[in-house]
Amino acid sequence: MVALFAVLTLIALAIQTTASRWLPLSALVPDLVLVLAVDLGLRHRRALAPIIAFAMGYAMDSFSGSQVGVNTFVVTLTYLLAYEVATHTSATGTESGAVLAFIAVLMQSLGGFLISTQFRAPGQVWGLVPAALLQATVTAVIAAPVFALTAGLKRIMGLSHQRSARYSRGA
Amino acid sequence: MQAVAPMQSAAARLADGGTGVIHDYLALVGVQRENARLRAELAREETQRARLAELEAENRHLSDLLELKQALALQSAAADVIGADASGLARTLVVDGGSDHGFEAGMAALSTEGVVGKLIAVGPSSSRVLLINDHNSALDTFDQRSRVRGIVAGVVDDGLVMKYVDRSEDVKPGDTIVTSGLDGIFPRGLLVGEVTAVTREGPGLFLTVEVAPAADFRRLEQVLVVTQRIPQPPPAEPKG
Numbered sequence: 001m002v003a004l005f006a007v008l009t010l011i012a013l014a015i016q017t018t019a020s021r022w023l024p025l026s027a028l029v030p031d032l033v034l035v036l037a038v039d040l041g042l043r044h045r046r047a048l049a050p051i052i053a054f055a056m057g058y059a060m061d062s063f064s065g066s067q068v069g070v071n072t073f074v075v076t077l078t079y080l081l082a083y084e085v086a087t088h089t090s091a092t093g094t095e096s097g098a099v100l101a102f103i104a105v106l107m108q109s110l111g112g113f114l115i116s117t118q119f120r121a122p123g124q125v126w127g128l129v130p131a132a133l134l135q136a137t138v139t140a141v142i143a144a145p146v147f148a149l150t151a152g153l154k155r156i157m158g159l160s161h162q163r164s165a166r167y168s169r170g171a
Numbered sequence: 172m173q174a175v176a177p178m179q180s181a182a183a184r185l186a187d188g189g190t191g192v193i194h195d196y197l198a199l200v201g202v203q204r205e206n207a208r209l210r211a212e213l214a215r216e217e218t219q220r221a222r223l224a225e226l227e228a229e230n231r232h233l234s235d236l237l238e239l240k241q242a243l244a245l246q247s248a249a250a251d252v253i254g255a256d257a258s259g260l261a262r263t264l265v266v267d268g269g270s271d272h273g274f275e276a277g278m279a280a281l282s283t284e285g286v287v288g289k290l291i292a293v294g295p296s297s298s299r300v301l302l303i304n305d306h307n308s309a310l311d312t313f314d315q316r317s318r319v320r321g322i323v324a325g326v327v328d329d330g331l332v333m334k335y336v337d338r339s340e341d342v343k344p345g346d347t348i349v350t351s352g353l354d355g356i357f358p359r360g361l362l363v364g365e366v367t368a369v370t371r372e373g374p375g376l377f378l379t380v381e382v383a384p385a386a387d388f389r390r391l392e393q394v395l396v397v398t399q400r401i402p403q404p405p406p407a408e409p410k411g
Contacts, residue, residue: 017254017265021389026255033257063257063265063299066291066307071258109260113327116261116307124306127327131260 001044001159002052008036008150009056013063027131030139033060034104035097035146037075041082042092042100053079070112078104098143105136229392235283236395243281243358246399248272250280252391253297262305262325264288266394269296273398277356280394285362285385286310286350287394298396302388303363304331311354312363317341320351323363323382331364333380340378342369348382358401 012032020026037053057075061068082100086092109132110125117124233249240247250268268274270293280287280300288302301308304325312333313320319340321333336342346366352359368381 013257016257020255027260031258060257062292063254064263065256065258065261066263066301066305108258112258112260113306121306124327128260135260 001046001154002048004150004153004157004159005036005040005052005056008153009033009059012036013059017063025131025134027135028138029135030142031101031105031108031135032139032142032146033057033071033075034078034108035101035139035143036150037078038082038097038100038104038143039147039150041079041084042086042097045083049083050076050079065112065116067116070115071108073115074104074108074112077107094144094147097147098140101143102136102140105139106132109135232283232393236393239281239283239395243395243397245358245397245401246273247281247395247397248274249393249395250274250298251393262302262308262388263291264300264302264388264391264394266298266300266396267296268396269294269298271295272396274298274396275398279357279397279401281357281361281397282386282391282394284387285364286357287386287388287391289356290396300394304329304384304388309334310357310363311351312348313351314342314366315347315349316343317346321380323348331382331384333366333382334377336378336380338371338376338378342366342378342380344368352401355401358397 012035016029016032019029023029033056037056040049040053040056054072054076057072058068060071060075064071078100081104082097085096085100089096109128113125113128114122236249240249248268250266250272252264253267254265256263264280264287266280274290274293276290276293278290280289286303288300288305288308290298291301292299302325303310303323306325306327309322309324311320312323317340319336319342321336321342323331323333326332333342333348344366348363348366350357350359350361350363362385364382364384366380367383368379370379370381372379
């Protein structure tokens with residue numbers, strides 16, 4: 001599982017750092033790492049999962065923003081949110097995953113901005129809202145194929161995941 | 172003989188016609204082959220032309236960078252832009268030069284159009300550049316016309332503002348903003364942008380000065396990283 005998510009995270013980061021060159025707006029680039037964190041939270045109960053989420057966030061910090069830790073915090077928080085939703089509700093399907101990815105992008109952009117500016121310019125956060133909403137929507141739309149891809153890869157690699165049956169029912 | 176002549180004539184015409192058709196067919200086959208060959212040649216030429224145009228553009232860009240490097244009179248190295256920020260909302264770039272090329276965190280990155288940003292993370296073969304329009308970026312600048320100083324910082328909606336300009340100062344739209352060299356990162360006199368709007372809002376002490384960056388950050392292909400320490404301008408003499 002670690003190897004799979006490590007490879008997927010690297011591919012996601014490669015896409016996220018290069019796709020904006022071919023798109024008219026950088027906000028159109030989906031945040032695939034957050035989608036992977038949601039997938040991890042919804043499907044995996046192993047102790048290793050939060051560590052993987054933390055490592056994914058740390059890897060993202062190497063390619064995004066100017067302060068190390070902001071993405072690590074947001075990706076880990078996204079994982080925990082998805083984990084809690086999967087634990088306390090039956091909303092573990094693709095639709096709920098897409099909604100969680102949408103919320104995660106808003107958390108990352110708006111929360112990340114507030115954290116990185118140390119809450120010194122909360123008024124400016126409104127300027128980020130249109131781009132954040134656009135990126136959140138694109139990410140939510142792309143979430144379903146990413147979930148299908150990770151599920152397919154896990155099947156091919158013969159990886160067992162405790163929540164897969166429940167997830168499939170929800171989807 | 173008289174009786175056979177018409178038949179001979181008809182046979183000759185038929186033979187001539189047949190020969191013509193065969194010749195035409197053979198010529199057509201030849202033309203088709205020639206056509207295919209010419210089409211392939213044209214495609215090759217077009218590819219070659221596009222490659223040459225790309226090389227010419229790259230050459231022109233590198234010549235401009237070399238000119239900038241010579242004008243700076245400071246040690247510097249060019250690096251290709253190979254990536255953008257992973258989140259799409261922060262404004263950073265990844266360039267293909269690192270500590271192996273003498274890069275260090277805090278060094279200035281420039282383009283032929285103007286100031287780009289500064290290096291914030293340096294690996295052996297790649298580095299990350301914080302663009303001047305990121306909300307965490309700030310650089311010391313002055314208005315080239317009126318010599319008014321201010322701090323140019325990025326704002327979230329993709330522009331720049333010049334901060335801490337006193338309300339009584341003379342700053343007008345169209346003024347050119349350049350680096351002061353006082354931050355120890357950017358050499359003095361480099362183009363930052365142009366003032367687009369000046370507003371006096373509320374009872375505050377400062378003007379709101381909006382600046383359009385000179386560099387087009389989305390079209391950057393190469394940057395010049397200043398690898399030498401920037402000489403500090405002499406401190407101002409105390410008055411009196």
